[in-house]
Amino acid sequence: MNEQHRTIVVTKNTGEKDVFDAEKLKTALRRSGATEAEVDLVEQEVLDNLYNGITTKKIYRLAYNLLRTKSKRTAGRYRLKSAVMNLGPSGYPFEKFLGRLFKNRGYNVTVNEIIKGKCVTHETDVVANNGTEQIMVECKFHSSIAQKSDVKVPLYIQSRFLDIKAVWEQQPELKNVRFVGMVATNTRFTEDAKDFARCVGLKVISWDYPAGNSLREWIDESGFYPITALQSLRKKDKELLLENNLVLCRELEPHRQKLRELNFSESTIKKILNEAAHLIS
Amino acid sequence: MNEQHRTIVVTKNTGEKDVFDAEKLKTALRRSGATEAEVDLVEQEVLDNLYNGITTKKIYRLAYNLLRTKSKRTAGRYRLKSAVMNLGPSGYPFEKFLGRLFKNRGYNVTVNEIIKGKCVTHETDVVANNGTEQIMVECKFHSSIAQKSDVKVPLYIQSRFLDIKAVWEQQPELKNVRFVGMVATNTRFTEDAKDFARCVGLKVISWDYPAGNSLREWIDESGFYPITALQSLRKKDKELLLENNLVLCRELEPHRQKLRELNFSESTIKKILNEAAHLIS
Incomplete structure (x- = not known):
């Protein structure tokens, strides 16, 4: 039976095709706090209902519905990604949510502030300061999971950051503070968006990037x-x-x-x- | 009669209201090469048909239709702005058109080239070189006259330019060449877009900006x-x-x-x- 499932093709949210991988499902379930017994139960349920062309969304729903009958908490954690997606349609709640995550990490946070740069004024999403570093965080919220932030996003945010940093550097009270620019998205970045950001020293955080320090992991760690x-x-x-x-x-x-x-x-x-x-x- | 018309309110393409100004109309007509007799004729026709709330588009059509019966050439020049708007809906023809204008000014031009920057590769619209300067021109074509390019446009183009310039600076054959970044649009820029560009040294050109060197003037000068x-x-x-x-x-x-x-x-x-x-x- 398992042999047969190796060749099941699933349709991802982006429309791309992929081969069904039971291990990925099990990892996601364990990450949500499911017990091994729950993991096995859900896996079996999903395997029994697989067909070629099934959407990952459908698989997710199958798993979620079963999980919900077992543990509301696990189910709640399993649906965390949708919960973050549902912070939309506007980007404001996502900015507030990001602000909470920074606060939890020991930063003083302002959300949605107008800041004078060297050349023009900017509407910043989150500014976080912990005494040693001051971070300008620009949030890109997408209502569709398939939407990625492309290279234009870090390109314009880098210019914005440099414009604001030029003013921060003149402020005596920020003399020994390191300045950091950052872009956070609830979905993903294109590869060249990440390449550009890495190259100029702009931090990026997306749902599952960077590994070990992704948005998902920030949320898990905070319990927020x-x-x-x-x-x-x-x-x-x-x-x-x-x-x-x-x-x-x-x-x-x-x-x-x-x-x-x-x-x-x-x-x-x-x-x-x-x-x-x-x-x- | 003229007294009365001073209070006629017109609706601009942007939806904004303005007071009808016969001088503006006459300037546009003269600029198109209309004779003084033609200017007077068209002005009278427009004055006779004015009403509160009339759109500038309607005024333009009135003027154009009459002008056309007098001189196809003048009418053609008068409708130049629409002609440039009709280069859309995609931006490619506008890029080609810009390329022609640069060629006319003595530049060697490449249109739509992929260029390696220091961090990532970029799709550039126009690169123009006249031996003493090499210009990266990014074109923003808008299909609607009311659409402006906001500050994000020069912000991301400045980063793109810096990324490309870092590579150009390493090329021995470009040793004594000055590098320039530029944004060209067929409509307009917001005020902070122009402020930011001016501040970082990025050139901007739009339909009627900068005065004396606007896109309209480039076209008029070239006869293109x-x-x-x-x-x-x-x-x-x-x-x-x-x-x-x-x-x-x-x-x-x-x-x-x-x-x-x-x-x-x-x-x-x-x-x-x-x-x-x-x-x-």
Whole structure:
């Protein structure tokens, strides 16, 4: 049976074809905290339902639906990527989310600030400072997983960074601070976008790049799950919370009163907080 | 009567409102080579047909239609801006047209070349060299007159230029050559786009910027009218000619045989060449 599945062709989100790889599925499941028994169960379910041309999205749904009956927490983590995608359609919630991740790493953070450069003023997404380095982070949020940030993105961000850095370098209070430019995306960069960034010293972080320090790993390490990971929230309500600066699951419990002010019923609040608690535990 | 017209509000292509200014109309007409008698005639026709909220496009058409009955050449020059807009929808014909303008100014020109930069390779639009300077020109063609190139355009082009320049500087045969980066658009730049370019030394040229050296003035000075200025050509035929590297009205007569090969009838060829001759005379 396994022999047969080696030749199953799957359709990726980008439209590209690939050969089904059970190991990739199992890695993703383990990464989400599934037990080996759960991993085996989901793998079997998926194997039983494979057919040539199946989309990876369909495989993902199969796995997710089964996982959900076993552990809400594991399922929540497994669907983290979708949760980050659902921070859209505008880029603002993603910027706020990135800001939270930097704060968690010990940085003082400002989000969405207008900064004077040497030549022109710029709307920056995140500026993070930890005393030794000050990072200008430009966020590129894409609503479609297939959309990549191409080389034009690091090209224009490098110019923006140099323009801002020229001013920072004149500020006495930043005398011993190192300045860093960075681009963060929720999807991917093209190869030449990464090449250019590496070459000029601009940092890039995407969903799974760089290995060991990718956005996925930042999120895992922080345990910061965006509220979009919650099944018990309707799309409209997610938007309402994001607008009100409630970005992380862990921010809900301390803001129970805020939820009341936003007209959530006591039973809904209980349900939401219950799911959030499972996810962040 | 003139008093009354001072308060006529016109709607510009950008959607902005402005007060009708007869002087602007007359300047545009004179610039196209209209005689003072023609200028007066057209002005009167337009004044007679003004109403509050009239679009500048409508005024332009009124003027153009009348002008056409007087002088095909003047009318052709008057509609130059539309002719350049009609080089689209893709940007390639605009790049070729820009290449012709640089050649006319004594530059050796390559259009659409892949060039290795220090960090990555780039698809350049026009590279022009006259022995003392080598210019990398990036073309931004917009199909809508209302679309402006914003600051991101010079930001990314500046990085691209620096990346390419780093390689040019290593080439012994370019030892005494000055390197210049440039952005050309058929519409306009935002103010901060121009500010940034000026500040970093990137040249910008747009339809009416910089004064005295704008794209309109380059075209006027060269007498290089794109084939899209010809009334006697259908849209489909214009595209066919552009694809076959026939970009300028003046290139048609020397390529009469090419027109035959493209299956234009003798009578059509005669009509086209006749109109082209009027325009470039």
